[in-house]
Amino acid sequence: MSESVDRPATEPAPEAGEAIAFRPTRHTLYQETIGSVMHACDLLDQPQHLRLILAEPKTEVMVHFPVKMDDGEYRLFKGYRVQHNNILGPFKGGIRYHPDVSLDHVKSLAVLMTMKCSLARLPLGGAKGGVQCDPRALSPSEAMRLTRRFTSALGDNIGPAHDIPAPDVGTTAAMMGWMADTYINISDARGRSNGQAVVTGKPVAFGGSAGREKATGQGLVYVLQQTLPELDVDPAAMSVSVIGYGNVGSWTSRILAKGGARIEAVMDHTGAVHKPGGLDTEALAQHVESAGGVGGFGGAEPIDTPTFYGLGVDVLIPAALEQMITETEAQHVNARVVAEAANAPTTPAGDAVLAERGIEVLPAILCNAGGVCVSYMEWRQNRAAETWALERVDRELRDLMNAAAQRVKLARHRFGCDMRTAAYVAALDRIGDVYSVRGIFP
Ligand SMILES: NC(=O)C1=CN([C@@H]2O[C@H](COP(=O)(O)OP(=O)(O)OC[C@H]3O[C@@H](n4cnc5c(N)ncnc54)[C@H](O)[C@@H]3O)[C@@H](O)[C@H]2O)C=CC1
Numbered sequence: 319m320s321e322s323v324d325r326p327a328t329e330p331a332p333e334a335g336e337a338i339a340f341r342p343t344r345h346t347l348y349q350e351t352i353g354s355v356m357h358a359c360d361l362l363d364q365p366q367h368l369r370l371i372l373a374e375p376k377t378e379v380m381v382h383f384p385v386k387m388d389d390g391e392y393r394l395f396k397g398y399r400v401q402h403n404n405i406l407g408p409f410k411g412g413i414r415y416h417p418d419v420s421l422d423h424v425k426s427l428a429v430l431m432t433m434k435c436s437l438a439r440l441p442l443g444g445a446k447g448g449v450q451c452d453p454r455a456l457s458p459s460e461a462m463r464l465t466r467r468f469t470s471a472l473g474d475n476i477g478p479a480h481d482i483p484a485p486d487v488g489t490t491a492a493m494m495g496w497m498a499d500t501y502i503n504i505s506d507a508r509g510r511s512n513g514q515a516v517v518t519g520k521p522v523a524f525g526g527s528a529g530r531e532k533a534t535g536q537g538l539v540y541v542l543q544q545t546l547p548e549l550d551v552d553p554a555a556m557s558v559s560v561i562g563y564g565n566v567g568s569w570t571s572r573i574l575a576k577g578g579a580r581i582e583a584v585m586d587h588t589g590a591v592h593k594p595g596g597l598d599t600e601a602l603a604q605h606v607e608s609a610g611g612v613g614g615f616g617g618a619e620p621i622d623t624p625t626f627y628g629l630g631v632d633v634l635i636p637a638a639l640e641q642m643i644t645e646t647e648a649q650h651v652n653a654r655v656v657a658e659a660a661n662a663p664t665t666p667a668g669d670a671v672l673a674e675r676g677i678e679v680l681p682a683i684l685c686n687a688g689g690v691c692v693s694y695m696e697w698r699q700n701r702a703a704e705t706w707a708l709e710r711v712d713r714e715l716r717d718l719m720n721a722a723a724q725r726v727k728l729a730r731h732r733f734g735c736d737m738r739t740a741a742y743v744a745a746l747d748r749i750g751d752v753y754s755v756r757g758i759f760p
Pocket residue numbers: 485486487488489534561562563564565566567585586587588611637638639640659660661686687689690
C-alpha cells in the first residue's frame with residue numbers, strides 16, 4: 319500500500335548526498351512549507367543529511383476504498399496517510415475530510431506536525447491524513463461507514479505505538495471514536511486495554527480527554543496572553559476578526575470573548591458578518607450549528623470579503639484553510655497582528671507583504687499546538703488507564719504553550735529573525751540534537 323507518488327517525471331528524487339534545489343517559482347504548498355524548514359536549516363547550519371531526511375516524508379500511504387451510500391450505490395473514495403518523521407516518537411497528526419484533500423497538502427501538513435511536536439517538546443513525530451470527500455454532503459451513517467472503511471484500509475499503518483490520528487478540518491470526535499473502535503476490532507489490539515490510544519480527540523465517554531475539544535483554541539489564547547503584551551496589545555481589551563468558525567475559530571472566539579476581547583467580525587465559507595463592539599460568540603456558535611455557517615446570522619451585519627480584510631482590528635485570526643492570505647489579501651489586512659490558528663494560512667508572498675507593512679505574524683506551529691498537546695495528554699491517559707480532571711489538562715497545556723512561546727522568543731532574539739523563522743529554528747534545534755545523540759548520522 320505504501321507508495322511514493324505525485325513527483326513530476328521531470329523532477330527526479332534527489333540522490334543521497336545531492337544538494338536539494340528549491341525553486342522559488344514553484345508554489346505548491348509542499349514547496350512553501352519545506353522552504354521554511356530549509357531556511358531554518360540554513361540559519362542553524364544543519365548538515366546536509368538532516369536536510370535530505372526532512373525533505374521528503376518517510377512514508378506516503380494512499381488508499382482507495384468503496385463505501386455503500388444511503389441510496390444503495392457504492393462510491394470509491396481516495397484517502398491518504400503521510401508519515402513525515404518519527405525521530406522524536408510515534409507519528410502524530412489529524413485526519414481531514416474535505417473535497418480538496420490532496421497528497422501535496424497532506425504532505426505539507428505532516429511536515430508542520432513534525433515541527434509543531436518538536437517545538438512543544440512532545441515525544442511525538444509528524445503525520446497527517448485525509449479523505450477526499452465533502453463531509454457536509456454525507457449522512458451520519460455514510461460518515462460512519464466511510465470512517466470505518468478508511469480505518470480498515472489503513473490497517474496496521476496506524477497503531478497506538480506507531481501512528482496516532484486525531485481530528486482536523488471536517489472530522490469530529492464521533493468519527494475519532496469510530497476510527498478507534500474499528501482499529502480495535504481489526505487489529506491485535508482486540509482485548510487489550512489500551513487499544514483506544516490509537517486515536518485521540520475521541521468522545522470523552524470512550525477515552526477522550528477533558529479539554530481536547532477546546533484545546534487548540536485554548537492553547538492559542540495562552541500564546542496570545544504570552545506574546546501580545548510585548549506587541550502593545552492587551553488581550554483582555556483587544557478587537558479581533560476571525561476566519562473560520564469551526565472547532566478552532568469558535569473555541570478561540572468564545573474563550574477570548576469571555577476574557578474581555580471584542581470579536582468584531584467572522585468570515586467563513588458561507589459569508590462574513592460584522593458587529594462593531596463585538597459579536598455574541600455563543601449565539602453565533604449556535605447559529606453555525608444549525609445553519610452550517612455564519613451567513614444569515616441575525617445578530618450582525620453581512621459584509622463582503624474586501625470589507626472583512628479591511629476592518630481595523632488589533633488581531634486577525636485565520637482559523638480555516640491553507641493559503642488564504644496571499645499577497646492580495648495581505649495588502650488589505652488592517653490588523654496589527656496575524657495569529658495563525660489554521661495551518662499554513664499565509665503564503666510566503668503574503669508573509670512578505672505583511673512584513674513590509676509592519677504586521678507581526680505569530681506562526682501556526684506555535685499558535686495551534688494546543689490541539690496536539692492535549693492529544694498527547696489523551697494518549698498518555700489511555701496508555702496509563704487514567705482520567706485527568708480538566709484543571710490538570712488546562713494547567714499542563716498552559717505550561718507547554720508558555721514554554722513553546724518562550725522558545726520562539728529566545729530564538730528570535732538569538733537570530734534577529736521573524737517569529738515564523740524563530741519557531742522553525744526552535745523546532746529544528748531539537749530534531750538535530752536528537753539525530754545527533756542517537757548516533758544516526760555519525
Ligand atoms: N481541530 C484541531 O484540533 C486542529 C485544527 N487545526 C487547524 O485549524 C484549522 C481549522 O480546523 P478546524 O476548526 O478543526 O476545522 P473545522 O472543519 O471545524 O472548521 C473549518 C472552518 O473553515 C471554514 N472555511 C472553509 N472554507 C473556507 C473558506 N473558503 N473561507 C472561509 N472559511 C472557510 C469553515 O466554514 C469552518 O468554519 C485548519 O487549518 C486545521 O488544520 C490545527 C490544529 C488542531
